Amino acid sequence: MTRLVVIDIAGLTPRLLQHMPAVSAVATQGFQARLNPVLPAVTCSVQSTLLTGVPPAEHGVVGNGWYFRDLGEVLLWRQHNALVGGEKLWHTARRAKPDYKVANVCWWYAMGADVDLTVTPRPVYYSDGRKEPDCYTWPPALHDELTDRLGPFPLFTYWGPNASIPSSQWILAAARQIFDEHRPDLTLVYVPHLDYEPQRSGPDSPQSAREARRLDDALRPLLDHFRREDATVVILSEYGIAPVSRPVDINRALRRAGLLDVYTQDGMEYLDPWTSRAFAVADHQVAHVYVRDPADTDAVADIVAELPGVEQVLDEKGKAFHGLDHERSGELVAIAEPDAWFTYYYWLDDERAPDFARQVEIHRKPGYDPAELLYDPTVPGVKARAIGQVARKKAGLRYRIKTVPLDPSAVRGSHGRLPQDPQDSPVLLCSQPGPARDEIDATDVKDLLLTLAGITTP
Secondary structure, three states, rough: OOOEEEEEEOOOOHHOOOOOOOOOHHHHHEEEEEEEEOOOOHHHHHHHHHHHOOHHHHHHOOEEEEEEEOEEEEOOOOEEEOOOOOHHHHHHHHHHOOOEEEEEEEEOOOOOOOOOOOEEEOHHHOOOOEOOOOOEOOOOHHHHHHHHOOOOOOHOOOOOOOOOOOHHHHHHHHHHHHHHOOOOOOEEEEEEEEHHHHHHHOOOOOOOHHHHHHHHHHHHHHHHHHOOOOOOEEOOOOOOOOOOOOOHHHHHHHHOOOOOOOEEEHHHHHHHHOOOOOOEEOOOOOOEEOOOOOHHHHHHHHHHHHHOOOEEOOHHHHHHHOOOOOOOOOOEEEEOOEEEEEEOOOOOHHHEEEEEEHOOOOOOOOOOOHHHHHHOOOHHHHHHHOOHHHHHHOOOOOOOOOOOOOOOOHHEEEOOOOOOOHHHEEEEEOOOOOOOOOOHHHHHHHHHHHHHHHOOOO
């Protein structure tokens, strides 16, 4: 049976592939296809579709996060695999081959998945408030196998204003170590590096081209190694990042209309989802709008549809058409115009913003914040101050660090809507020519991978 390696390079597109000869060479003897993602075209939703073969309406991952109605909380970036419905790729494979061995190296919803080997970022949260880089592994002994050789997982280059290539290099090294020493039949590898610069400076910027070349250089020895081991390699992406220039403050509009409520603590305002008649969970270019009273739905839809930068608002029929009609979805789903994206901001005065707004706080913000990739240019010496505050943290002193700008206008790339320009569409490259095609739907990738693995299912 063929050993299969599936490398998910976030944000990989034809536009960036032209700077990546080693990655492009994977398709030399095989094929390259356009990959048609699901809506929303974001990490958690598309990865879940790739591994289950079904849309969000069936697997339930309607975004990178959503409003958990039973908890009354907006939660993003959860990690438990039980949140993903549907039959996963390895479940299908094990019906034909019960001992099919799977390694998950940093694909999302890794924790609790019934695979053989798992590694995923997981900070250590100390009781004094410190957060230190680390990872979670299964089996537990894999943690020391990796960190003894590779060092701690470089969390602060995985996300935030210092996000850069060391985190991807660590992941690639971990993937090779697991591939060689544990010999899985299927190795899933998530490589985040191309997610960063295209959002900061735009996918067509010289900086993004430079980072594509750097990642290609990092991938080359690993791809050569897989080739020597006669592994079949599939490289794909969940989305392509497109140029944007217009943030859309959807929650501020709902607040001005008297629909969104906040509560105040220590002079700071916090979203009050329990009492709000309507609020949005912003997720790049898609926003789930939760409406408490069905009688308000039409009025809320009109308010959102009239916002500059909003292309359409999906109602029940629209959600069903796009495979988003799941109970976790908002009563409405807003889709931005091609050059626009949604902020999560709900305060009307920056002086009332919560302290987490100016920090990298992916679990406290009720929506996605790409400005976390930037340093705030209005803070004098912001990088030096950040270094000093980190030193204070390591000394056990409490601190609040302000690095994230509240002006989102510097964000230059986003994704989430279905791609318009083929140059900014996700792609799939395969080292084997057998199942060649010009394009493939995300819902068909699971069957393609099973075919490449030589698994015939009943």
